[in-house]
Amino acid sequence: MKKILAYPLSIIHYLLFGFFICVFHPIQWFCLNVFGYSAHKKSVDLLNYFLLWTLYALGTRITFTKNVEIPEGVPLIIVSNHQSANEISPISWYFRKYHTKFVSKKELGAKIPSVSFNLRNGGSVLIDREDPKQALTSLAKFGKKIEKNNWAGVIFPEGTRSKDGKPKKFSVNGLKIISKYAPSAYVVPLTINNSWKLTENGAFPLGIGVHLKLEVHEPIAVNSMEFNDLFQKVEETIKNSVTL
Numbered sequence: 001m002k003k004i005l006a007y008p009l010s011i012i013h014y015l016l017f018g019f020f021i022c023v024f025h026p027i028q029w030f031c032l033n034v035f036g037y038s039a040h041k042k043s044v045d046l047l048n049y050f051l052l053w054t055l056y057a058l059g060t061r062i063t064f065t066k067n068v069e070i071p072e073g074v075p076l077i078i079v080s081n082h083q084s085a086n087e088i089s090p091i092s093w094y095f096r097k098y099h100t101k102f103v104s105k106k107e108l109g110a111k112i113p114s115v116s117f118n119l120r121n122g123g124s125v126l127i128d129r130e131d132p133k134q135a136l137t138s139l140a141k142f143g144k145k146i147e148k149n150n151w152a153g154v155i156f157p158e159g160t161r162s163k164d165g166k167p168k169k170f171s172v173n174g175l176k177i178i179s180k181y182a183p184s185a186y187v188v189p190l191t192i193n194n195s196w197k198l199t200e201n202g203a204f205p206l207g208i209g210v211h212l213k214l215e216v217h218e219p220i221a222v223n224s225m226e227f228n229d230l231f232q233k234v235e236e237t238i239k240n241s242v243t244l
Contacts, residue, residue, distance in 0.1 A: 002208060002209065003205070005208055006058075006201075006205035006206065006207065006208045007204075007205045009057060009058050009059065009205075009206075009208050010058070010204055010205040010206045010208075012057045013054050013055070013057045013058050013206060014204075016050075016053075016054040016057060017051065017054045020047060020050045020051055020054065020114075021047070021051075021112070021113045021114035021115060022113050022114070024043060024044075024046070024047040024050075024113075024114045025113040025114045025117055027043050027047075028040060028043050028044065028047070028114060028117050028118060028121075029117065031043040032121055040121070040122065041099065041122070044092070044118050044122060045092075045093070045096045047114055047118075048089045048092040048093045048096070049093055051089035052089045052090060052093050055086060055089070055090075055198075055212070058198070058206055058207070058208045058209075058210070059208045059209040059210075060198070060208075060209075060210050060211075060212055061209075061210070061211045061212065062090055062211075062212045062213075062214070063211065063212070063213045063214070064090070064094045064214045064216075065213070065214065065215045065216065066094075066216040067216075068216060068217065068218045068219065069219075070098070070186075070188060070216070070219055071186050071219060072097075072098075073150055074150055074184055074185065074186060075146045075147050075149075075150050075151060075152070075153070075182045075184060075185040075186075076098055076146075076151075076152035076153070076185060076186055076187075076188050076219070077146070077152070077153050077155065077175065077178055077179065077182065077185050077186070077187045077188065077222070078091070078095065078100070078152055078153065078154045078155070078188045078190055079155055079157060079175060079187055079188070079189055079190065079234050079238065080154065080155075080156055080189075080190035080191070080192055080238065081156070081158060081162065081167050081190075081191060081192055081238050081239070081242060082156035082158050082160070082161050082162065082192070083161055083162050083163075083165055083192055083194075083195035083196035084161055084195045084196055084198055084199045085161075086195055086198045086199070086212070087192050087195050087212075087214075088102070090212065090214055091154060091190070091214070094214065095152055095154075098151070098152035099123070099149070099150075099151040099152055100151075100152045100153075100154050101122065101123040101124045101125070101142070101145075101146065101151050101152065101153050101154065102119065102124045102125075102153075102154045102155075103124070103125055103127065103139070103142065103153065103154065103155040103156070103174060103178075104119055104124055104125070104126055104127070105126070105127060105128075105129060106126040106127060106128045108126070109126040123145065123149075123151060125138050125139065125141070125142035125153075126138070127139065129159070136173070136177055139173075139174055139177040139178055139181075140177055140180070140181050141181075142178060142181075143177060143178040143179070143180065143181025143182040144181045144182070146178070146182050146185065147181060147182040147183070147184060147185065152188075153178055153182070153185075155174050155175060155178065157170035157171050157172075157174055157175055157235075158170060158171070159171050161196070162196060163196060163199075163200070164196060164200075164244075165193070165194070165196045165197075165242065165243075165244050166242075166244060167238070167239045167242055170231070170235045172231055175187070175231060175234070176227055176231070179222045179227060179230070182222065183222055183223055184222070184223070185221075185222045186219040186220060186221050186222065187219065187220045187221075187222060187230065187234055188216060188217070188219045189216075189217040189218075189220075189234050189237045189238045190214060190215070190216055190217070190238070191213075191214070191215045191217065191237075191238050191239075191241035191242060192212075192213070192214055192215075193212075193213040193215070193241075193242060193243050194210055194211055194212050194213055194243075195210075195212055197210045198210050198212070215241055217237050217238070217241070218237075220233065220234065
């Protein structure tokens, strides 16, 4: 019965998702070009609120656990494991007060209504994984940007999604470059669980009744320890909270 329900509920989810990203594309353009960054940011927040609700159409439960204090008025680097694209709207919504910006592959910067526009114009960074020089240069600029504006940069150091929930090896370069150019930042480890279950059958049908969990861990000042120690602590903190 659950698998049978997955088909119509997945269709409803995709119809809602497509509707909202198409509706908000011109809204984003108008807000950015007429009123500037603040209005654009509010339109993106509202978009992520509605995209979050498209997950509820699948019977998804979302738990956001934050039993720690996140510093305000400073740049943040949110480091997370990565299981599916369905994590993006929850991260964006629950961390919205910190102005989340994503490290994303360049392919996502084109052809997706709303999503591509925001990645190109909202402060995120698009990197070419086939061009290390471009990627490192772009990450350095991104670090400077979040340092200057006290934004929250979001990076998935696994580089690609874990299809079965088991964390992959973290790549050191992205976090190292961003930390170097955002020296006053705090790294916020984030563990995501069960997101992979939404796409364990592929893009269709999606999993239904999934309990998506996001757990925020104690922030760590970039300048509080040597980078190698910081990286090891962040990776262990995130992975130790992954449940399979």
